[in-house]
Each structure stands twice: as C-alpha cells, then as structure tokens.
Amino acid sequence: MxxxxxxxxxxxxxxxxxxxxxxxxxxxxxxGKLFGFDLRDGRATEHGRHDVQASTAALTANNDTLIVMPDGAIVVNTRLLAKDVQGYGGQVPLRIHIDKGGVVDSIEAEPNAESPDFFNHASSLFGKWQGKTVDEAMAEEVDAVTGATFSSRALIANVQRGLAYAKRHAELDKESEADSPDSDAIGSAGVPGASASAKGxxxxxxxxxxxxxxxxxxxxxxxxxxxxxxxxxxxxxxxxxxxxxxxxxxxxxxxxxxxxxxxxxxxxxxxxxxxxxxxxxxxxxxxxxxxxxxxxxxxxxxxxxxxxxxxxxxxxxxxxxxxxxxxxxxxxxxxxxxxxxxxxxxxxxxxxxxxxxxxxxxxxxxxxxxxxxxxxxxxxxxxxxxxxxxxxxx
Incomplete structure (x- = not known):
C-alpha cells in the first residue's frame, strides 16, 4: 500500500x-517572458518595481517613448513606462496623443495579448480621458469595467503613467531643463496610477x-x-x-x-x-x-x-x-x-x-x-x- x-x-x-x-x-x-523576467533583453521587472536608473536610461535611449510632432503635439508610448503593469494576458501598452494645447486628443492601443472581446470592452474607458487637459485627465476618477476588470485596470494604470510622463515633460520644457526625467515620470510609487493595478x-x-x-x-x-x-x-x-x-x-x-x-x-x-x-x-x-x-x-x-x-x-x-x-x-x-x-x-x-x-x-x-x-x-x-x-x- x-x-x-x-x-x-x-x-x-x-x-x-x-x-x-x-x-x-x-x-x-x-x-518572451517568464514570471516577469524579460528574456528578450535580460531585464527583470522585479515583480512590479522599476530600477529607476535603468528605466531612465532606457527611456532616454528610446525615442518612441515620447515623440514631439511638427505641430507641437506629443505622443507618449507607455510600453516602458508601465512595463510592470499586467492585464489579464500581459502588458497593455498605449499611445496617448496630446495636442499642443495640452489636451488628450486620442488614445490607441499597441499590440497586446489580451482577449479581443474583453479588451474592446475595456477600451470604452478611453472616452473618459479624451478631450480633457492632462491635469483634468489625471484627476479623473475612473473605475474598472465590469466583465473586463484585469484589462481595464491595466489600461487605467497605463494612461495615468503616460499622463504623468507627459506632464513632467511639459514642466521640464518650461524650466528649460535638459536633464533626463526623474523617477516621478517613470511609474514609481509617487506617480498617480502607479498603484492602480494594486486596487484588487x-x-x-x-x-x-x-x-x-x-x-x-x-x-x-x-x-x-x-x-x-x-x-x-x-x-x-x-x-x-x-x-x-x-x-x-x-x-x-x-x-x-x-x-x-x-x-x-x-x-x-x-x-x-x-x-x-x-x-x-x-x-x-x-x-x-x-x-x-x-x-x-x-x-x-x-x-x-x-x-x-x-x-x-x-x-x-x-x-x-x-x-x-x-x-x-x-x-x-x-x-x-x-x-x-x-x-x-x-x-x-x-x-x-x-x-x-x-x-x-x-x-x-x-x-x-x-x-x-x-x-x-x-x-x-x-x-x-x-x-x-x-x-x-x-
């Protein structure tokens, strides 16, 4: 026996x-990842925490994180800003378009592994931020969508980090500083939305x-x-x-x-x-x-x-x-x-x-x-x- x-x-x-x-x-x-460790570039996400210096270097080197258009509008890509934020199937990076007046013009999704039906349902949240200034959009209280909770929480966190980055960029422009963005713009604990995925x-x-x-x-x-x-x-x-x-x-x-x-x-x-x-x-x-x-x-x-x-x-x-x-x-x-x-x-x-x-x-x-x-x-x-x-x- x-x-x-x-x-x-x-x-x-x-x-x-x-x-x-x-x-x-x-x-x-x-x-290309296993338990949060990115095998493509050999960097770990440390399960939700960024190494600030490494992230700053990555953002500085990657021109796609923030693009300034000829008319003064900017496009923020959240792929690196919110690399620790996970939806139901993985990361849900976004491109946030902000016009030269500082108003959120549109938000579009980058390729992701979310279930299309659930993600499309969650993306109805985009209208909550569109047409608002960066400050107004950051102050907007947005709740997760019932039936697509994981995806919508990840979208909220991505938008908040992208907006925080855009705001910091505008502040640096006003101050005429050429330094790299500090930790407040890289999804650290001080950024609004940094804990959006924690509200579980x-x-x-x-x-x-x-x-x-x-x-x-x-x-x-x-x-x-x-x-x-x-x-x-x-x-x-x-x-x-x-x-x-x-x-x-x-x-x-x-x-x-x-x-x-x-x-x-x-x-x-x-x-x-x-x-x-x-x-x-x-x-x-x-x-x-x-x-x-x-x-x-x-x-x-x-x-x-x-x-x-x-x-x-x-x-x-x-x-x-x-x-x-x-x-x-x-x-x-x-x-x-x-x-x-x-x-x-x-x-x-x-x-x-x-x-x-x-x-x-x-x-x-x-x-x-x-x-x-x-x-x-x-x-x-x-x-x-x-x-x-x-x-x-x-």
Whole structure:
C-alpha cells in the first residue's frame, strides 16, 4: 500500500513538472517572458518595481517613448513606462496623443495579448480621458469595467503613467531643463496610477477568495451532500457570475508570463489559490479536486444534472471515442500554443461565458448548449472537451 502511494505521488509529481514546463515554454514562446523576467533583453521587472536608473536610461535611449510632432503635439508610448503593469494576458501598452494645447486628443492601443472581446470592452474607458487637459485627465476618477476588470485596470494604470510622463515633460520644457526625467515620470510609487493595478481588494475579490478557500478546504473534512450543493451554488454565483474567477489558459499564461507582485496580489489572490489547488492537490492524492469542488463551470454542469435522474447510458465505444477526441484536441491545442501558431483559442474556453458582457456570442451559445446537455450527460464539457482539465490530467 505504501509503495502504491509513493508511486502515485511520483506520477503526480512528474505530471506537475510536465505542466510547469509546458506553461513556461508557452509563456517564453508567446511573450518572451517568464514570471516577469524579460528574456528578450535580460531585464527583470522585479515583480512590479522599476530600477529607476535603468528605466531612465532606457527611456532616454528610446525615442518612441515620447515623440514631439511638427505641430507641437506629443505622443507618449507607455510600453516602458508601465512595463510592470499586467492585464489579464500581459502588458497593455498605449499611445496617448496630446495636442499642443495640452489636451488628450486620442488614445490607441499597441499590440497586446489580451482577449479581443474583453479588451474592446475595456477600451470604452478611453472616452473618459479624451478631450480633457492632462491635469483634468489625471484627476479623473475612473473605475474598472465590469466583465473586463484585469484589462481595464491595466489600461487605467497605463494612461495615468503616460499622463504623468507627459506632464513632467511639459514642466521640464518650461524650466528649460535638459536633464533626463526623474523617477516621478517613470511609474514609481509617487506617480498617480502607479498603484492602480494594486486596487484588487474589492468586495467581489474578497468574496471570491473566501468561496475558493471554502471549496479548497471544507470538502477535505466535510462529506455532506447538502453542503456540496451549497458550495456548487456559491461557485456559480460568486466565482462565475459575480466575479468571473476561474482557471483558464489565459490566466495561466498571465501568471507564468507576468508573475505575481504585491501590486497585483489583491486582484490575483482568488485565481492564484485556485491554480494552486488545481496543481498541488494531486500531489496529496486529490486529483480533480479543483474540477469537482471549485470550478464554476463544472459546478454549473453538476447542478444542471440534478434536474433529472434519467440519464442515457453512453456505450463504452462512444465513451472511448469521446475521450480520444478530448486527448487529440488537447494535443492539437498544445502544438498551436507552443509554436505560437494560434494562441487566440485561449479566448474561447467556455469559462469566459461567465463574463457575459464581454464574451463572444459563440462562447455563450456553446456554454448554454453544454449546460443543457449536462442535464442528461454528467459534466460533458469537463469529461470530453475541457483543455484546462486535460492539462491537469496530463
């Protein structure tokens, strides 16, 4: 018995190593970064803190950070100014156009790895700053967009740092100083917006953390069916519909690429706990704990299955075919991810249907279809499709 336990632990440990290697390789291939360390230029973001002197030198050397147009207008690029600010998929650099009168003319996004539907939803915030002077725009209180919280918070931080940089540039022009920008213009703690990404301890975020913690701990000690249904309901309502908190490839890539800092800990606390449950519980002999007790979409399927007791029996042949389909699908998606051929498939995992204000129509349609199917077939998406579940079963 002991030998069998040790063997299972070794198998689980090797599976975890494979998972970590896969995600690390994917983060490097897609973003050139691993846990916040930029492998393209060999510089670390220090998980949310800049080295001021290095950043100053980089900004001075990079003419693209601030461009002065012939008519006196300026364009600020926030790629270096906010290199430590992460959205859901990674950095979200912006170009902020400011006319010669000091008014924000327009804001446009640089290429990024955010989910297009969510990012487009979050970019509706741009109108909050356009048409205002730099001082007015910096004083504008802008809240994150529901359904695109990560992306919108990152956009807010990028805009604030870009505006602070533009203001400092104007002040230096007035003072006729030729010195490089000081730390106040480089996203240090003194810049408005420097902590915008830290405002993650919201009521929803705290509620999500509590529900995820209950799902992680209570089932280990309580085998009560009624409580299980309460937990499933909380998962759907709080983790799914209210906060849109779930483990997905997009989240995993964000964590492995950008890492976790004190500035983002509040926002990422619940998702990080869920990732740890999914990855580490198998080592303690609890494989599938996340899927069974925490995942909001899995919970929704199980609750839908309680609507009827009449379940058609799947033939062994069909069951095998569906399992082969799941494995083949997962293998194809891994190839696409590791070769950076088409990583946009991550945006279409059905979990994103919970973010219904931003999710693709097709994602919502398929999510509903699987929920209906789960009335008769237990957890069909979990068992025969889910790429995230397949990763943790690898």
């Amino acid at each position: 002991r030998n069998r336990t040790n063997k299972n632990f070794i198998v689980s440990l090797m599976s975890l190593v494979v998972v970590l290697l896969l995600l690390s390789a994917a983060a490097i291939v897609r973003d 301890w919201t009521l929803g975020g705290i509620a999500a953390l509590i529900v995820a913690l209950l799902g992680a701990v209570v089932p280990l000690f309580v085998k009560n069916r009624r409580w299980h249904y309460v937990q499933l309901s909380l998962n759907v309502i709080v983790l799914g519909l209210w906060t849109g908190t779930f483990v997905s490839y997009t989240l995993l890539m964000r964590l492995f690429s950008g890492g976790v800092s004190l500035a983002t800990l509040g926002t990422l606390a619940a998702p990080l706990l869920m990732v740890l449950v999914a990855m580490l519980y198998p080592l303690a002999g609890r494989p599938g704990h996340y899927c069974a007790h925490v995942c909001p979409f899995g919970s929704a399927q199980e609750l839908a299955g309680k609507l009827t007791r009449r379940k058609p029996r799947l033939s062994p042949r069909l069951n095998r075919a569906l399992n082969v389909f799941r494995n083949v699908l997962w293998g194809v998606l891994m190839v696409l991810m590791l070769t950076a051929t088409w990583t946009a498939w991550m945006d279409y995992e059905l979990f994103t249907a919970f973010l219904y204000t931003s999710a693709s129509t097709w994602v919502i349609v398929f999510a509903v279809l699987f929920l209906v199917l789960s009335i008769w077939v237990p957890r069909p998406y979990c068992r025969f499709v889910c790429p995230t579940g397949s990763l943790f079963r690898s």
